[in-house]
Amino acid sequence: MSPDDGCACPTPSSGAPPYRRRARLLDLVIGAPYESSAAHEAGAVYLVLGPATGQISLVDATARLTGEADSDNAGISVAGVGDLNADGYADVLIGAYREGIGRTGGGAAYLVLGPVSGDVSLADAAAKLDSEGLDDQAGYSVASAGDVDGDGLDDLLVGAYRADGPGADAGAAYVLYAPVSGSVPLGAADARLGGANPNDAAGFSVSSAGDVDGDGHGDLVVGAYNEATAGYDAGAAYLLLGPVSGQRSLDTAEATWLGEAGSDYAGRSVSAAGDVDADGFGDALIGSSGDATNGPNAGAAYLAFGPVSGVSSLASADLKLLGESEDGFAGTSVSGAGDVDDDGFDDLLVGAFGDGSAGELTGAAYLVLGEADEDHY
Numbered sequence: 001m002s003p004d005d006g007c008a009c010p011t012p013s014s015g016a017p018p019y020r021r022r023a024r025l026l027d028l029v030i031g032a033p034y035e036s037s038a039a040h041e042a043g044a045v046y047l048v049l050g051p052a053t054g055q056i057s058l059v060d061a062t063a064r065l066t067g068e069a070d071s072d073n074a075g076i077s078v079a080g081v082g083d084l085n086a087d088g089y090a091d092v093l094i095g096a097y098r099e100g101i102g103r104t105g106g107g108a109a110y111l112v113l114g115p116v117s118g119d120v121s122l123a124d125a126a127a128k129l130d131s132e133g134l135d136d137q138a139g140y141s142v143a144s145a146g147d148v149d150g151d152g153l154d155d156l157l158v159g160a161y162r163a164d165g166p167g168a169d170a171g172a173a174y175v176l177y178a179p180v181s182g183s184v185p186l187g188a189a190d191a192r193l194g195g196a197n198p199n200d201a202a203g204f205s206v207s208s209a210g211d212v213d214g215d216g217h218g219d220l221v222v223g224a225y226n227e228a229t230a231g232y233d234a235g236a237a238y239l240l241l242g243p244v245s246g247q248r249s250l251d252t253a254e255a256t257w258l259g260e261a262g263s264d265y266a267g268r269s270v271s272a273a274g275d276v277d278a279d280g281f282g283d284a285l286i287g288s289s290g291d292a293t294n295g296p297n298a299g300a301a302y303l304a305f306g307p308v309s310g311v312s313s314l315a316s317a318d319l320k321l322l323g324e325s326e327d328g329f330a331g332t333s334v335s336g337a338g339d340v341d342d343d344g345f346d347d348l349l350v351g352a353f354g355d356g357s358a359g360e361l362t363g364a365a366y367l368v369l370g371e372a373d374e375d376h377y
Contacts, residue, residue, distance in 0.1 A: 027047065027048065027049050027050050027080075027090065028047070028048045028050070028052060029045055029046070029047055029048075029078045029079075029080065029092050029094075030045065030046045030048065030058065030061075030075075030078070031043070031044075031045050031074075031075030031076060031077065031078045031094075032044045032045070032046065032058070032075050033073040033074065033075045033076040034073065035066070035075070037064070037066060038066035038067055038068070038121065039067065039068075039069050039070045039072075040070045040071065041070065041071045041072075041073060042066055042067030042068065042069060042070060042071070042072045042073075042074060043066070043067040043072055043073045043074030043075040043076070043096060044064055044065060044066045044067065044074065044075055045064070045065040045074065045075040045078055045092070045094050046058045046061035046063070046064055046065075047061055047062045047063040047064075047065070047092075047116060047117075048061050048062060049062045062116075062117050063116045063117045063118060063119075063120060064118075064119050064120070065092075065094065065110075065112060065116070065120050065121075065122055065125075066119065066120070066121055066122065067096055067099070067122055068096075068099065068121065068122055068123045069099070071098050071101070072096040072098055072099040072100075072108075073096055073097055073098040073099075074094055074095070074096035074099070074110070074122055075094060075095075075096075076095050076096065076097050076098075076139065076140060077094070077095035077097075077139065077140060077141050077142045078092060078093070078094050078095070078142070079092070079093045079142050079143045079144055080092060080144065081093045081111070081143075081144040081154055081156060082144055082153070082154035083114075083154075084111070084113070084153055084154060084156075084178040084179055084180070085113055085178075085179060086153070087113075087114075089113070089114030089115045090114050091111060091112065091113045091114050091126075092111075092112045092114070093109055093110070093111055093112075093142045093143070093144070093156055093158075094109065094110045094111075094112060094122065094125075094139075094142070095107070095108075095109050095138075095139030095140060095141065095142040095158070096108050096109070096110065096122070096139050097137040097138065097139045097140040098137070099139070100130075100131070100134075101134070101135065101137075105130055105131050105134065106131035106132070106133045106134045106135045106136035106137060106138055106160070106162070106163075107131045107136055107137045107138035107139045107140065107160060108128055108129060108130050108131060108138060108139050109128075109129040109138065109139040109142050109156075109158045110122045110125035110127070110128055110129070111125055111126050111127035111128075111129070111156065111180055111181075112125050112126060113126045126180075126181055127180045127181050127182060127183075127184055128182075128183050128184070129156070129158055129174075129176065129180070129184050129185075129186055129189075130183065130184070130185050130186060131160055131163070131186055132160070132163060132172075132185065132186050132187045133162075133163060133164060135162055136160040136162050136163040136164075136172075136186075137160060137161055137162045138158060138159075138160035138163070138174075138186055139158060139159075139160070140159055140160070140161055140203070140204065141158075141159035141161070141203060141204060141205050141206045142156075142157065142158050142159070142206070143156075143157045143206050143207045143208060144156070144157065144208055145157040145175055145208050145218055145220055145242075146208040146209075146210065146211070146218025146219070146220075146242070146272075147217065147218045147242075148175060148177065148217060148218045148219075148220070148242035148243050148244060149177050149190075149217070149242070149243045150216060150217050150242075150243065151177070151178075153177075153178040153179065154178060154218075155175060155176060155177045155178050155190075155218070156175070156176040156177075156178065156180060157173060157174070157175055157176075157206045157207070157208070157220060158173065158174045158176070158186060158189075158203075158206070159171070159172075159173050159174075159202075159203030159204060159205065159206040159222070160172050160173070160174070160186065160203050161201040161202065161203045161204040162201070163194070163195075163203065165194040165195050165196075165198075165202075165249075166194075166195075166196065166197060166198065166249075167197065167198025167199070168198055168199065169195075169198060169199045169200070169201060169226075170194060170195030170196070170197060170198055170199070170200050170202060171194070171195040171200055171201045171202030171203040171204065171224060172192055172193060172194045172195060172202060172203050173192075173193040173202065173203040173206045173220070173222045174186045174189035174191070174192055174193070175189060175190050175191035175192075175193070175220070175244055176189050176190055177190045190244075190245055191244040191245050191246060191247075191248065192246075192247050192248065193220070193222055193238075193240060193244070193248050193249075193250055194247065194248070194249050194250060195224055195227075195249075195250055196224075196227070196249050196250050196251035197227065197228070199226050199228075200224040200226055200227045200228075200236075200250075201224055201225055201226040201227075202222055202223070202224035202227075202238075202250055203222060203223075203224075204223055204224065204225050204226075204267070204268065205222070205223035205225070205267060205268065205269045205270045205287075206220070206221070206222050206223070206270065207220070207221050207270045207271045207272055208220060208221075208272045209221040209239055209272050209282055209284050209306075210272040210273075210274065210275070210281075210282020210283070210284075210306070211281070211282045211306075212239060212241065212281055212282045212283075212284070212306035212307055212308065213241055213281070213306065213307050214280060214281050214306075214307070215241075215242075217241070217242035217243055218242045219239060219240065219241045219242050219282065220239070220240045220242065220244065221237055221238065221239050221240075221270045221271075221272070221284050221286075222237065222238045222240070222250060222253075222267075222270070223235070223236075223237045223238075223266075223267025223268060223269065223270040223286070223287075224236050224237070224238070224250065224267050225265040225266065225267045225268040226265075227258075227259075227266075227267070228262075229258050230258045230259050230260065230261065230262070230264075230313065231259070231261050231262025231263070231264075232262045232263065233262060233263045233264070233265055233290070234258060234259030234260065234261055234262050234263070234264050234265075234266060235258075235259040235264055235265045235266030235267040235268065235288065235290075236256055236257060236258050236259060236266060236267050237256070237257045237266060237267040237270050237284070237286045238250045238253035238255070238256050238257075239253055239254055239255035239256075239257075239284065239308065240253050240254060241254045254309055255308045255309050255310060255311075255312075256310075256311045256312070257284075257286055257302070257304060257312060257313075257314050257317070258311065258312070258313050258314065259288060259313075259314060260288075260291070260313060260314055260315045261291075261292070263290045263292075264288045264290045264291050264292075264300075265288060265289050265290040266286060266287075266288040266291075266302075266314055267286060267287075267288075268287045268288065268289045268290075268331060268332060269286075269287035269289075269331060269332060269333045269334045269351075270284065270285065270286050270287070270334070271284070271285045271334045271335045271336055272284065272285070272336050273285040273303055273336045273346060273348060274336040274337075274338065274339075274346025274347075274370075275346055276303060276305070276345060276346050276347075276348070276370040277305055277318075277345075277370070278344060278345055278346075278370075279305070281305070281306035281307050282306050283303060283304060283305050283306050283318075283346075284303075284304045284306070284308075285301060285302070285303055285304075285334045285335070285336065285348060286301065286302045286304065286314065286317075286331075286334070287299070287300075287301050287302075287330075287331030287332060287333065287334040287350070288300045288301065288302065288314065288331050289329045289330065289331045289332045290329075291322070291323065291330075291331065293322050294322050294323055294324065294325065294326075295323075295325060295326030295327075296326050296327065297326060297327045297328070297329055297354070298322065298323035298324065298325055298326055298327070298328050298329075298330060299322075299323035299328055299329045299330030299331040299332065299352060300320055300321060300322050300323055300330060300331050301320075301321045301330060301331040301334050301348075301350045302314045302317035302319065302320050302321075303317060303318050303319035303320075303321070303348065304317050304318055305318045321348075321350055321366070321368060323352055323355075324352070324355065324357070325355065325356070325357075327354045327356075328352040328354045328355040328356070328364075329352055329353055329354040329355075330350055330351070330352035330355070330366070331350060331351075331352070332351055332352065332353050332354075333350075333351035333353075334348070334349065334350050334351070335348075335349045336348060336349070337349045337367060339370075340367065340369065341369055343369075343370075343371070345369070345370030345371055346370050347367060347368060347369045347370050348367070348368040348370070349365060349366070349367055349368075350365070350366045350368065351363070351364075351365050351366075352364045352365070352366070
């Protein structure tokens with residue numbers, strides 16, 4: 001996932017990876033990257049325990065996790081990552097993409113182990129994952145990787161879209177196998193998935209992909225919204241099948257989805273979709289916020305059923321969801337929604353922050369229900 005203004009992410013009540021159907025999600029973690037209680041725009045993340053109904057002030061949150069220093073922007077991305085230390089409590093990964101920028105680093109991600117309450121500084125996190133370079137913007141996106149190595153524990157995924165590789169700003173995504181503790185440089189991650197070209201911005205969005213090939217290992221999807229194979233900034237998303245290890249270029253991914261046209265920004269957001277068609281294989285959801293089918297920057301989101309391999313255009317995706325109007329930027333954020341209507345088919349969420357249906361830039365989120373009718377897709 002790659003939220004621009006923080007995100008509200010459900011925290012699972014068990015450590016099961018995202019592609020396994022599980023109990024209702026109970027708690028919420030909410031990012032506020034410009035919150036300034038600890039230092040100017042140090043950022044904060046709030047934990048709200050469920051069940052949550054009605055209007056809730058974040059002043060009343062169970063916990064507030066605050067950034068370490070000025071302009072860290074902690075909470076730009078947040079993710080429930082399962083129960084990494086097997087103590088029965090869900091844990092949280094928090095991105096602070098400006099941590100150390102201009103001083104000592106290029107962003108960081110923090111692992112906070114549950115339970116937690118009250119005001120807590122991220123300086124006291126169980127683990128801090130530090131960038132390789134001084135302007136990598138590591139932690140702009142974070143996610144659970146699912147159980148990539150098959151040891152029964154979910155693993156961690158951190159994006160750094162300005163990390164260098166075969167040229168400046170190729171970007172990278174890092175996989176860290178659980179357990180993780182202490183100060184960990186991302187250069188020592190178990191796997192580094194690097195952008196294939198300069199300026200690809202790989203790692204701008206990252207997500208577990210579920211188990212796309214059905215082998216019992218968690219798979220990964222990485223977005224590179226500036227990738228230019230199909231046109232300038234057409235974008236791309238890459239599927240990597242677990243287990244993964246070592247240094248790897250994303251042009252060796254098992255599957256690549258290319259944006260349809262220049263300035264589509266495909267891969268602006270990516271997410272596991274669950275098993276929408278209920279065939280036992282995980283599916284992927286890819287946002288393309290610049291798609292112009294329904295007007296400039298109306299945006300779109302694509303659903304791709306697993307299993308999948310090779311290089312293909314998103315024009316051949318199994319489902320394309322079109323933004324409603326010009327400058328709606330649908331697909332800026334996407335997420336699997338679980339089985340909202342309890343019909344046995346997983347559902348989808350698509351964000352459109354520029355939608356003006358209820359007033360200028362009020363934004364919208366769309367829930368799309370999975371269903372058994374194959375013609376629906």
